[in-house]
Amino acid sequence: MATDFFQDIMNDVVNVITNDGRNFVGTLISYDQKMNIILTDCNERVYESKDVPVEAVKMNLYSIRGDNIATIGKIEMDIEEDIDYNQVKAEPINPTHIF
Amino acid sequence: MINISSVEQPLDLPKLIVSSQMKDASSGKGSSEKVYVKCKGNRELTGTLIVYDVHMNILLKDCVETVTKRSDDEDEDTPPEIITNHHPFLYMRGDLVILLSVS
Amino acid sequence: MVFATFFQVLSENNARITIHLKNDLAIEGNIQSVDEYLNIVLSEIDVVNNEENPYLLSVKKLLIRGNTISHISMPDHGIDTDTIQELAMKDMERK
Numbered sequence: 001m002a003t004d005f006f007q008d009i010m011n012d013v014v015n016v017i018t019n020d021g022r023n024f025v026g027t028l029i030s031y032d033q034k035m036n037i038i039l040t041d042c043n044e045r046v047y048e049s050k051d052v053p054v055e056a057v058k059m060n061l062y063s064i065r066g067d068n069i070a071t072i073g074k075i076e077m078d079i080e081e082d083i084d085y086n087q088v089k090a091e092p093i094n095p096t097h098i099f
Numbered sequence: 100m101i102n103i104s105s106v107e108q109p110l111d112l113p114k115l116i117v118s119s120q121m122k123d124a125s126s127g128k129g130s131s132e133k134v135y136v137k138c139k140g141n142r143e144l145t146g147t148l149i150v151y152d153v154h155m156n157i158l159l160k161d162c163v164e165t166v167t168k169r170s171d172d173e174d175e176d177t178p179p180e181i182i183t184n185h186h187p188f189l190y191m192r193g194d195l196v197i198l199l200s201v202s
Numbered sequence: 203m204v205f206a207t208f209f210q211v212l213s214e215n216n217a218r219i220t221i222h223l224k225n226d227l228a229i230e231g232n233i234q235s236v237d238e239y240l241n242i243v244l245s246e247i248d249v250v251n252n253e254e255n256p257y258l259l260s261v262k263k264l265l266i267r268g269n270t271i272s273h274i275s276m277p278d279h280g281i282d283t284d285t286i287q288e289l290a291m292k293d294m295e296r297k
Contacts, residue, residue, distance in 0.1 A: 002241045005265050015261050070270040073261030080260035088256050094225045096270050149283050150290040187278035192271050
């Protein structure tokens with residue numbers, strides 16, 4: 001069940017992709033049955049194009065409605081520390097198609 | 100062969116396809132009828148229908164997926180790019196299914 | 203509920219599947235768990251075409267919301283179609 005997963009990642013740093021193609025990274029401090037979540041120390045990772053490194057925009061406390069979430073992933077800190085985000089360049093994530 | 104006359108409600112069709120497929124499988128007839136599924140996003144599927152549900156979620160076996168990509172900046176005359184993939188099993192989410200028919 | 207059961211069985215076998223999302227990302231991973239909405243948790247994930255899509259570099263365990271899934275591709279081994287079909291038929295007769 002999804003609730004097991006949330007208990008598992010509670011108070012961990014998570015990576016959230018939303019349906020409009022935005023990417024947030026923050027510490028998960030709260031969630032509910034509808035998958036609404038609250039992140040603290042939240043940064044939005046802005047992917048502009050393949051030529052520009054990803055930019056982190058500080059947001060602090062962030063609440064995201066469950067409906068708008070596409071994926072939530074747990075960030076493995078040991079891998080995260082080794083990544084040089086100045087080298088990470090990519091096109092923006094596509095929004096989740098509503099056909 | 101599927102007897103269409105017994106189809107009264109829309110979902111009777113996939114039901115009939117699955118039950119005839121099950122009969123074929125139990126009588127040892129290897130290749131049964133395949134279904135054609137048209138999906139949103141210019142995606143077409145052909146395969147053996149294993150199961151479906153009320154949302155039209157479907158599970159296909161030996162599925163061939165064809166995606167037709169037409170880029171915006173090309174004019175009408177250039178042929179669209181066609182990508183074909185084979186999947187041993189493919190689950191397709193119901194909300195993307197446009198139509199299902201016996202191929 | 204047929205599909206929830208189906209993916210439940212796959213998760214017990216820890217099957218490796220590829221989930222294609224409606225935002226055009228494709229994510230490969232071992233299926234860990236599934237719920238009634240077909241939300242799926244994958245472990246040991248790899249994003250297909252990682253070079254172009256470096257959005258989940260440090261993520262190994264990922265929850266995917268059911269309604270953002272487009273389709274799922276699965277390998278052949280260990281899928282028992284007879285059992286799932288019988289289950290589906292029983293499910294329908296009950297209604």
